[in-house]
Amino acid sequence: MPLFARESRRYLTVSELSQIIKGTLERELDALWVVGEVSNFRVPPSGHIYFTLKDDKSQIAAVMFRRQGTSLKFKPEDGMEALCFGRVSLYQARGDLQLYVEIMEPRGKGALYLAFEQLKKKLGEEGLFAAERKRELPFLPAAIGIVTSLHGAALRDMLRILHDRFLARRVIVRPVRVQGDGAAQEIAEGISDLGGSGLVDMMIVGRGGGSLEDLWAFNEEVVARAIFAAPVPVISAVGHEVDFTIADFVADHRAPTPTAAAEMAVPRREELVEELESHGSRLLRAMQSRAESERGAWQGLARRLSDPSRRLRENQLRLDELSLSLWRRFRDHVARLSDRLAHGSERLNGLSPLAVLDRGYSIAQKMPEQSVVKDSVAISIGDLLRVSFARGRVLCRIEQKE
Structure with a gap:
């Protein structure tokens, strides 16, 4: 039955009409579940959540006020299939039909599971799960x-x-x-x-x-x-x-x-006592092994120092042998040098002018130049000569040439 007969010519203002529509919607659609795809999701500074719920044929604006939004265990995203519980009403200021959401859950996966996966992904990307930051107890x-x-x-x-x-x-x-x-x-x-x-x-x-x-x-x-x-x-x-x-x-x-x-x-x-005893046993064995090693080293040293007088005699004999060997080498070396010196002296004597004089020859030098006269042509009557013999020298003047 119509609210008003055509013949009555009763008029409604826009506000009155909007109020009637709003009241009718809230009476008839005050508690219902709606499924659809979330789009245009946004959260302004007020904290209220605004989005559109749609399917392939229709869409409806939706709002979730801040008080209900704080109870969400997951973060809605564009493209997500969601189940929304709430009421339908009219936003009279613009004449828009709106779904006022009180409960929102992801379709297919539970809200808690989705919230878990979202937070796990977020914190993992921040490095909160990194193995290198794990500390030893x-x-x-x-x-x-x-x-x-x-x-x-x-x-x-x-x-x-x-x-x-x-x-x-x-x-x-x-x-x-x-x-x-x-x-x-x-x-x-x-x-x-x-x-x-x-x-x-x-x-x-x-x-x-x-x-x-x-x-x-x-x-x-x-x-x-x-x-x-x-x-x-x-x-x-x-x-x-x-x-x-x-x-x-x-x-x-x-x-x-x-x-x-x-x-x-x-x-x-x-377990701690057993571990300490095990460590103690290993330490004792290590100390015993070290002690045996040191004992062996000291025993070897003691054997080497057990008869120092015998070692001294052995070293004295060795020193005598080395001294005799050194004397022999020195004597042989001196003999070789003497032979070389004698041989060299003989060669020098053979080349010396004195050796020629010893054989009866003499050397004539023209004075005062002291030049050796090798040819009679080099002197003249009256020249002064110095004649050297094997023993002694004389001065003579040339009186005659032959």
Whole structure:
């Protein structure tokens, strides 16, 4: 039945018409699920989320206000298939039909799974999972920090293991909520508080098992960044062996359970005693081997020095032999030099003018030039000559030439 008869000629203003449409839509379409592809996704500074939900034939504008948007576990993206729950209404200022979304989930994959994969990809690209930044655990930590709930079985199990394995270790517990609203922020603050206190050498961060939703606080970015910034090594111990969280990827070491984390943190006293005894035995054997080696060296030296007088006599005989050999070599060398000298003297004597004089010859020198006269042509009557004999010299003047 029409709201108004044609004949009544009753008119509506645009605002009145918009209000009627708005009321009708909100009455009839106040709670429904809509599936479609996300496009034109944007988040202005106000924090409200605006996008278009469409299929191959139609589209509708959609808005998710900031209060509902903060509960999203994943980041919507253009092209993503989404399931949206909400109501349809009219934005009267522009006359636009809009879907006001209260709940939004990715179609096909769960919202938590998608959020996990998105954050894992983001932090991995930033280097928070890099193997080269993983730190070794201290061998015997003086104090161990634990960030977990005071009321869970996980804390009791860890304290029991730490007590049984090495009683002397000091444990500092920072109690936090491990699930529910605000749990992630508490865990991050607990990690920062313990790490910044300077009181612990390492930390265990974790809780017992549960559903994906129960463990979700350990998949939050704020917890991951707190672990990454911790100044001491961190063991993550969340849930059971099959459970993996973002905290596991960021931590320096991952334990499959809280109990395993406590076992990883400190050695068993018996194992430590056995290892110390083994090291002691190896050290003793090494010392004994070194002592035997040194003893052998000293014994050899003692044998060489056992009879110094005998060694002295042997060295004296050796010295006498060397002296005699040296004298013989010197004597032979002198004899050879004497022979060479005598032979050289004979040759020199044979070439000497004195040897000619010894055979009865004489040497005549024209004076005063002292030139040797070799031919009578070189002298004249009246020249003064000096005649040298083997023994003595005379001066004579030429009176006659033949």
